[in-house]
Amino acid sequence: MAAGQQGAIMGFVHRRRRGAELFLLVLALAVGIGAYAAVGIGVEGEVPVDLLGYGGWLAGLVVAAHVVIRFVAPYADPVLLPVVAALNGLGLAVIHRLDLADGTTFARQQLTWMTLGVVLFVGTLVVLRDHRVLTRFTYTSGLAAIVLLLLPLVPGLGKTINGARIWIGVGPFSFQPGEVAKVLLVITFAGYLVLHRDALALAGRRLLVVDLPRGRDLGPILAMWLVSLGVLVFQRDLGSSLLFFGLFLVMLYVATERPGWLVVGSAMFLGGALVAWRLFGHVRTRVDIWLDPFAYYGEGTSDQSYQLVESLFGMAWGGLLGRGFGEGNPERIPYAESDFIIGAIGEELGLTGVMAVLLLYGLIVERALRAALISRDGFGKLVATGLASVFALQVFVVVGGVMRLIPLTGLTTPFLSYGGSSLVANWVIIALVLRISDLARRPAPSVGDSAGEDASAAETTQVVRLP
Known part of the structure; x- marks a missing residue:
């Protein structure tokens, strides 16, 4: 790289x-x-x-x-908050539409x-001024995550809702x-991979065109495979199982840049899913409904696919532009405000509305x-990549299940679905x-600004390569 190019990069400052x-928030x-006003007019x-009160509260938030953000994170990405606000606002309007049809008050609770x-968003930004301090809690976060995943299995505390034991009940709250x-x-995966990525990236044996990892390096991925299978078997939650294992696999690949991990991980997950399909009835039922939902719908059947088929009917009726708020019947879909809110959007806002949401x-x-790409430290890169993967995987398994691309999973659609x-x-x-x-x-800090910055000088002085 020429000296002039390098100087231009190092001297570049984001606005x-x-x-x-x-402006985007407006x-x-x-x-x-x-959308909230359109629901009232249509229904x-x-x-x-209460439009003024509702709109004022939403705008105030x-x-x-x-x-x-202006005061504590002035250089943060300017697009994220408006996008989240639009999704959350649209979700509230759709939930309110379903409330009017069912006589419930889910929209008020969601607000x-x-x-x-x-x-908590504000508290996180105010308290956490540097994400790198989270590396101190790598193993503490992992232990806390395991405890949280096991809590629904505790007798008297865990609750089974819609066939999945992924809830805990405290008084009237779930x-x-x-x-x-x-x-x-x-946080746990990012901290672990930053410390051990060199060992995990060592070449093992070459099989065809793929460098497979060494057997002794399979420990982390084997542990996550067992955890994901445990969630699938004991909590009956296919969505969370896929999310947790897929999250670790993506972060492992990004940290090591070795496609062999993707090959091994995908094979392990597919093998585990196949065994679960053969051994456990609830998994087999999900797959059977996915393959032929109409065989489980209507009179003379178990009607286990009623939710899925009604959603498919509604989206087909919505067509390209939708029926409009108040002109469809999304309340026919059970749990439309949570698991199947995409089906409700597809019926009343059409394929156009669904594509806009996606x-x-x-x-x-x-x-x-983008934040991961420009981050100056490896931990930040992996955390941002992991959080992006959480959204990508969750939206894929939810929308894929509603549209019958994959078996139903039971996860919520981020920011749209009802669920605190x-x-x-x-x-x-x-x-x-x-x-x-x-x-x-x-702007990148000057070398020697503080002892803390000196300690991470190797991370903060990385130069971005121009294509």
Whole structure:
């Protein structure tokens, strides 16, 4: 690289772009509040009487988050918060639409959970000024994640809902500990891989065109394989099993840059899934419904595929542009506000609405990966990559299950579906990505600024290669 090019790179400073973020937030609020008003007009024939109060509360939450970013993370990515605000606002409107049909109050509860999520979002940004301090909690986070995953199996504490034992009950409240566990697992995997990636990257035996890892290096992936199978077998949760194992496999590949890990990991997961399909009835039922849902629908059958088939009917009726809010019947889909909210969106907003939602999720993943690319430290790269993978995998297994691309998994759609633990955890994830993005985009510190910066000089002075 020429000296002039290197100097230009090292002298480049990202703009703060908080004004652009504020402008995008106005558009996001227009989506959320406009959809809420459209629901009232479409269902009841008039603008909701609480539109001003609802809109003011929603605007207050996102503006408060924006102001905090201005002060504590001024160089953070300007696109993430508006995209999340648009998804959350649209989700609230769709849940409100279902409330009007079913006589429930899930939207009001979801707005309360959103408030808690924004509070924790702000708290994460204020307290965590440097993501690298999380490396101190690598093994503590792993232990906490394991404990959280085991809690639903404790008699008297765990609860089985819709066939999956992934909830714990405390009084009148239910909580899904796996949502917190996935954040802790990202921190654990990133800290572990930063320390051991050289050993994991050592070449083993070459099989055809793939360098397979050495047998003694298979310990981490074998442990995660067993954990994912345990979640599948004992908690009956195919979605979380795929999410946890896929998360570790992606981060392992990114850390070592060895496709052999993908080959071994994919083979292990497929083998474990095949064994589970042969041995456990609930897994076999999910696969059978996926292969032929109409055989389990209607009179004279077990009607176990009622939810899936009604969603498929609704999306087919919605077509390209949808029926419009209030003109469809998404309430026919059981648990449409949580597991099948994509089906409700497809019926009333059509394929166009679904594609717009998927585009917003794609933006979240892209911006998180962008933060990983420009991060100056290996831990930040892996954490941002892991959090991007969480969103990508979760959206894939949820939307893929609703559209019958893969068997149903039971995960929630981030920011759209009703569910407090999922919504709160996802707001914290966005805060972590923004913190990594802020540290990566801000001007690089001069060598010798502080003892702490000197200790990480090797990480902070990396030069980005130009193509």
